[in-house]
Amino acid sequence: MRPRTLEEVVGQDHLLGPGRPLRRLVEGSGEASVILYGPPGTGKTTIASLVSSATEQNFVGLSALNSGVKQVREVIDTARRDLIRGERTVLFIDEVHRFSKTQQDALLAAVENRTVLLVAATTENPSFSVVSPLLSRSLLLQLQPLNDEAVASVLEHALTDERGLGGRVSAQEDALAQLVRLAGGDARRALTYLEAAAEAVPEGGAITIEVVEDNVNRAVVRYDRDGDQHYDVVSAFIKSIRGSDVDAALHYLARMLEAGEDPRFIARRLIIHASEDIGLADPTALQTTVAAAQAVALIGMPEARLTLAQATIHLATAPKSNAVIEAISAAQEDVRAGKIGHVPAHLRDGHYEGAKKLGNAVGYRYPHDDPRGVLAQRYLPEELGEVEYYRPAGHGAEKRIADYLGRLRNIVRGKK
Numbered sequence: 001m002r003p004r005t006l007e008e009v010v011g012q013d014h015l016l017g018p019g020r021p022l023r024r025l026v027e028g029s030g031e032a033s034v035i036l037y038g039p040p041g042t043g044k045t046t047i048a049s050l051v052s053s054a055t056e057q058n059f060v061g062l063s064a065l066n067s068g069v070k071q072v073r074e075v076i077d078t079a080r081r082d083l084i085r086g087e088r089t090v091l092f093i094d095e096v097h098r099f100s101k102t103q104q105d106a107l108l109a110a111v112e113n114r115t116v117l118l119v120a121a122t123t124e125n126p127s128f129s130v131v132s133p134l135l136s137r138s139l140l141l142q143l144q145p146l147n148d149e150a151v152a153s154v155l156e157h158a159l160t161d162e163r164g165l166g167g168r169v170s171a172q173e174d175a176l177a178q179l180v181r182l183a184g185g186d187a188r189r190a191l192t193y194l195e196a197a198a199e200a201v202p203e204g205g206a207i208t209i210e211v212v213e214d215n216v217n218r219a220v221v222r223y224d225r226d227g228d229q230h231y232d233v234v235s236a237f238i239k240s241i242r243g244s245d246v247d248a249a250l251h252y253l254a255r256m257l258e259a260g261e262d263p264r265f266i267a268r269r270l271i272i273h274a275s276e277d278i279g280l281a282d283p284t285a286l287q288t289t290v291a292a293a294q295a296v297a298l299i300g301m302p303e304a305r306l307t308l309a310q311a312t313i314h315l316a317t318a319p320k321s322n323a324v325i326e327a328i329s330a331a332q333e334d335v336r337a338g339k340i341g342h343v344p345a346h347l348r349d350g351h352y353e354g355a356k357k358l359g360n361a362v363g364y365r366y367p368h369d370d371p372r373g374v375l376a377q378r379y380l381p382e383e384l385g386e387v388e389y390y391r392p393a394g395h396g397a398e399k400r401i402a403d404y405l406g407r408l409r410n411i412v413r414g415k416k
Contacts, residue, residue: 035096249316
């Protein structure tokens with residue numbers, strides 16, 4: 001069912017419209033090398049095949065899964081000889097992100113000199129998976145997941161086209177809708193699911209939603225633990241917790257769990273988040289996340305999903321404060337900038353012979369001697385003046401801290 005013409009391609013109108021670089025490439029008039037970036041089943045290989053059939057230039061296809069520097073150089077050497085005779089070569093490389101830096105570097109001169117017109121496809125973010133020199137010599141074109149309407153049109157076409165099911169079976173509307181949902185914007189997967197469902201129906205029969213549920217019972221989560229989907233979903237997870245959207249946080253947690261993400265990784269992210277975005281606004285958040293990490297290590301999956309969900313709900317619904325990270329970041333920034341100063345003499349270690357002769361620990365005042373448990377005394381190096389790093393946000397338990405911190409600082413700094 002792979003499209004044979006541009007007119008059969010669904011979706012990607014932002015790249016295939018009249019005058020767009022990708023359309024010019026397919027029609028054989030494009031001059032710029034391109035990197036096609038997008039999730040599986042969105043048309044990257046289809047576009048390459050259309051370039052192959054539409055162009056009068058030589059077309060060579062390689063897969064990074066089974067090709068190396070030797071094969072790349074052989075193609076380039078042949079392309080160089082063909083170019084002398086006036087014949088251009090289009091080189092398609094699938095899964096280019098699987099090429100090593102050395103393998104990608106082997107393409108640079110040929111792309112820059114236009115010895116070959118490169119069409120590279122990747123499901124990974126090129127910013128992380130493709131070397132910068134190759135990126136700068138190519139147009140980066142991002143393909144989007146197909147929307148439900150586009151996937152439905154692919155399925156409807158496959159039901160009637162002779163290359164597909166050729167009208168041998170039909171499909172009820174709710175069954176098609178379920179197939180669309182399960183496919184998750186992946187046309188290739190939609191066709192695979194349709195084929196699996198059709199095999200369970202006799203000729204002349206209809207695919208029902210019951211048939212779909214019996215033969216395709218689970219949606220595939222688009223998630224690569226080593227790719228940009230991993231980082232995107234984790235980022236959305238943390239930002240949803242920070243934004244106090246408990247439902248969104250649980251959604252992204254479920255996506256990670258269903259995709260097989262390491263639960264220990266999720267637990268570590270929750271521990272970090274407890275201090276970074278909640279801190280003392282809810283001191284029990286850190287306790288909950290540490291306990292969750294310990295529980296994950298003790299019981300493992302699938303039961304650990306409950307622990308991770310509990311910790312996620314706690315953090316998402318907790319009052320928020322970034323005062324902890326702001327405080328330590330400001331302190332470290334001063335240290336890096338050289339605002340260090342000398343430790344006041346009365347705070348230095350006095351537990352060795354000769355310390356008092358140096359003035360160490362002389363004049364130190366013991367806070368517990370004061371009924372309040374706090375007294376006026378210089379703790380900061382003189383060079384730092386009256387700097388204040390910790391500023392409570394005033395949410396949750398930090399509101400109580402904010403109420404007395406000012407008074408506490410005034411006593412310590414001898415202002416009252």
